[in-house]
Amino acid sequence: MRDVLLDAPLFQVALALTLVVAAAALLYRIDKGNRHLPGALRAALGVVRSLTLVTLVLLLFRPVLRIEESNTAQPALIVLQDVSQSIGADNPEWGSALDNWLNALPSETGQPGAAVHVYEFGADVSPHGEEAPWSFEDPTTDLSAALDAIQGQWAGAPLGAVVVATDGRFNRGKDPESMSSRIPAPLHMIALGDTSLKQDVRILRLLHNDVAGLGNRFPLEVEISAQGFEGTSEVRLTGPETNLTQNVRFDGTGAPVTAQFLVDAARPGLQRYRISVSAIDGEDNTDNNTRTAVIDVIESRKRILLAGPAPHPDQGAWANALSGNINYEVVHKTLDDLGLTQDGPRWDAAFLFSFDAGDAQAAGAYSALREAGIPVGLIMDPLGDFDAISGLGLGFGFNVTRQGLTTDPRGSLNPAFPHFRLGDGVAAWLAEVPPLMTPFGEPNWGPAHTPLLFQRIGGINTDQPLLTVTQTAGGRGMFLLGEGSWRWRQVGYLRTGSHDLFDDLVGKLAQFLTSDPGVDRFRVEAPRILNEDQRLQFQARAYDATLTPYLGADIALQLTDSAGKAFDYRFSTAAAGGYALDAGRWPEGTYTWRANTDIGGTNFERSGIFEVRAMELERNGRPADHSTLRRVSMGAGGTTVGPLGLDALTETLTASGRFTPQQDWTERLQDVIKWKALVWLLIGLLSTEWILRRWAGTY
Numbered sequence: 001m002r003d004v005l006l007d008a009p010l011f012q013v014a015l016a017l018t019l020v021v022a023a024a025a026l027l028y029r030i031d032k033g034n035r036h037l038p039g040a041l042r043a044a045l046g047v048v049r050s051l052t053l054v055t056l057v058l059l060l061f062r063p064v065l066r067i068e069e070s071n072t073a074q075p076a077l078i079v080l081q082d083v084s085q086s087i088g089a090d091n092p093e094w095g096s097a098l099d100n101w102l103n104a105l106p107s108e109t110g111q112p113g114a115a116v117h118v119y120e121f122g123a124d125v126s127p128h129g130e131e132a133p134w135s136f137e138d139p140t141t142d143l144s145a146a147l148d149a150i151q152g153q154w155a156g157a158p159l160g161a162v163v164v165a166t167d168g169r170f171n172r173g174k175d176p177e178s179m180s181s182r183i184p185a186p187l188h189m190i191a192l193g194d195t196s197l198k199q200d201v202r203i204l205r206l207l208h209n210d211v212a213g214l215g216n217r218f219p220l221e222v223e224i225s226a227q228g229f230e231g232t233s234e235v236r237l238t239g240p241e242t243n244l245t246q247n248v249r250f251d252g253t254g255a256p257v258t259a260q261f262l263v264d265a266a267r268p269g270l271q272r273y274r275i276s277v278s279a280i281d282g283e284d285n286t287d288n289n290t291r292t293a294v295i296d297v298i299e300s301r302k303r304i305l306l307a308g309p310a311p312h313p314d315q316g317a318w319a320n321a322l323s324g325n326i327n328y329e330v331v332h333k334t335l336d337d338l339g340l341t342q343d344g345p346r347w348d349a350a351f352l353f354s355f356d357a358g359d360a361q362a363a364g365a366y367s368a369l370r371e372a373g374i375p376v377g378l379i380m381d382p383l384g385d386f387d388a389i390s391g392l393g394l395g396f397g398f399n400v401t402r403q404g405l406t407t408d409p410r411g412s413l414n415p416a417f418p419h420f421r422l423g424d425g426v427a428a429w430l431a432e433v434p435p436l437m438t439p440f441g442e443p444n445w446g447p448a449h450t451p452l453l454f455q456r457i458g459g460i461n462t463d464q465p466l467l468t469v470t471q472t473a474g475g476r477g478m479f480l481l482g483e484g485s486w487r488w489r490q491v492g493y494l495r496t497g498s499h500d501l502f503d504d505l506v507g508k509l510a511q512f513l514t515s516d517p518g519v520d521r522f523r524v525e526a527p528r529i530l531n532e533d534q535r536l537q538f539q540a541r542a543y544d545a546t547l548t549p550y551l552g553a554d555i556a557l558q559l560t561d562s563a564g565k566a567f568d569y570r571f572s573t574a575a576a577g578g579y580a581l582d583a584g585r586w587p588e589g590t591y592t593w594r595a596n597t598d599i600g601g602t603n604f605e606r607s608g609i610f611e612v613r614a615m616e617l618e619r620n621g622r623p624a625d626h627s628t629l630r631r632v633s634m635g636a637g638g639t640t641v642g643p644l645g646l647d648a649l650t651e652t653l654t655a656s657g658r659f660t661p662q663q664d665w666t667e668r669l670q671d672v673i674k675w676k677a678l679v680w681l682l683i684g685l686l687s688t689e690w691i692l693r694r695w696a697g698t699y
Contacts, residue, residue: 358385
């Protein structure tokens with residue numbers, strides 16, 4: 001349906017049109033200059049003039065064309081198929097049975113098979129190709145992610161029903177019982193898998209650190225459960241120069257028992273340790289009797305010195321942040337006990353807290369550390385003597401306007417910071433944590449300082465740095481203009497529930513100070529250990545000879561598996577600067593990588609190794625959980641059927657009446673004054689009138 005809307009009452013429009021038509025008629029009937037024209041010609045000219053004036057007057061009322069259109073939509077049937085490993089183990093022929101059922105659905109308009117959309121889910125959800133075979137190999141099951149994706153993708157669209165085929169062994173994500181009510185359609189379950197309890201011994205959990213120091217001992221704890229068995233089994237741990245055993249006893253109730261081992265880290269690099277539990281008589285599934293632990297044994301840890309004139313809460317907060325990283329050995333000292341002699345301890349980096357350049361002991365400690373080639377980070381005392389800074393060669397000056405006064409800025413992240421990236425959420429976190437206490441005056445930052453954080457005062461971001469790093473021929477450094485960062489860690493925990501953002505900030509600063517600037521023109525960050533359900537992601541950065549970020553680098557990476565097969569990739573430019581590569585998911589195994597690029601005619605190359613460890617969640621021997629599936633379907637107004645009840649499910653879907661095509665109306669408005677055809681219409685009418693008048697010998 002179409003009609004025209006005008007920006008005025010109808011009687012006003014009619015009055016205006018009457019007046020212009022009357023004016024055109026009078027022009028050609030009364031005007032003496034037109035009396036000599038034949039009557040038919042005068043009538044034709046009057047009509048042309050009337051049409052021109054009517055068109056112009058109507059445009060003055062801003063006409064809008066309203067168009068109403070009818071749309072018919074077929075409600076969709078969504079099918080979610082669990083493609084985890086447990087489905088394939090218990091129901092090897094289910095894929096073909098599901099395809100046969102989908103093909104047999106009534107596909108006429110208004111029937112459940114008229115608009116079928118099939119998805120597969122495991123760790124995440126993706127559409128299933130019409131001709132693609134089913135592959136039940138995903139190591140995890142997360143139904144909540146699938147329901148979330150369907151809810152978002154089909155929001156506002158007509159849904160007839162959602163059908164989920166799974167065994168109820170969910171091991172990732174949220175409880176699906178709390179999410180089923182969000183789906184605006186009945187949720188039906190096809191209950192797969194075996195619910196019977198079989199005699200089985202299985203490893204439930206394996207707890208260990210991912211990193212250990214060479215020559216140290218690290219703990220490894222394994223939790224084991226026995227189903228339908230009472231007796232003793234042997235737990236064996238084997239690995240590099242390791243062969244340990246321990247007997248555990250099961251009481252027949254299924255309660256888990258624990259075995260603990262202390263393992264010597266005898267070799268550097270990625271080391272694999274195999275834990276196995278002896279099988280029992282009549283045990284069908286022995287896949288869950290073994291697990292593998294992958295440990296990254298590092299040769300040495302970076303030694304980080306934290307020092308100050310007296311204990312300070314900032315020093316404690318930074319120590320807690322660094323102590324959580326096994327790659328660092330954190331030591332506390334006072335300024336008069338650094339031991340900086342030729343044969344004294346060697347530090348990889350040092351942080352000096354409450355630093356006062358006017359204090360002879362503090363200035364002497366800084367100079368001694370720099371002379372020893374140790375990178376130093378300074379956390380300044382806001383009430384210190386800033387006039388003495390110029391004598392330390394920091395490339396920084398500060399004119400204290402009023403001695404004893406301070407300002408209270410928060411930190412604002414520098415989006416163009418080139419050296420490393422902080423975690424997501426840092427900008428929001430910085431806006432919530434308390435401000436630092438900094439001196440009151442005018443700073444003068446030299447060109448060697450690269451700001452990581454700017455000062456944010458009263459909600460306004462300034463161009464004055466709060467935290468900077470330096471990278472010169474004399475080494476690397478860090479400069480924090482103020483105290484109170486301990487509150488960042490404490491209040492940040494209250495806001496976010498973890499210390500991760502603060503610890504990441506401090507850890508990245510320590511990593512920057514301890515890394516070798518000589519090899520820093522091409523950096524590649526890669527994981528050392530990841531699970532088979534995680535995506536393999538690389539980050540890279542390239543710098544020219546002046547350590548300015550190098551744009552347009554062509555970075556190639558070759559990935560090689562344990563069989564020697566190579567895979568070639570190219571990095572792409574990342575949105576936040578640098579370069580990124582997402583190589584997807586990889587099966588269990590050991591892989592090596594080699595990345596290279598050309599920067600200003602110089603070739604750079606980096607290499608590494610990583611381990612993809614298997615996920616044992618789908619092979620833990622748990623029976624299928626059909627009771628949970630029934631509760632989920634009942635809570636969402638659906639039913640639960642077994643693999644042999646597909647015909648009954650078809651009848652339920654057909655009889656539900658939810659697949660009747662839905663008709664709705666949409667309205668579109670078009671502004672008539674924007675029609676280009678009106679311009680040509682007016683030009684045509686005016687030109688016709690002028691030509692006829694000229695032809696008749698008048699004006």
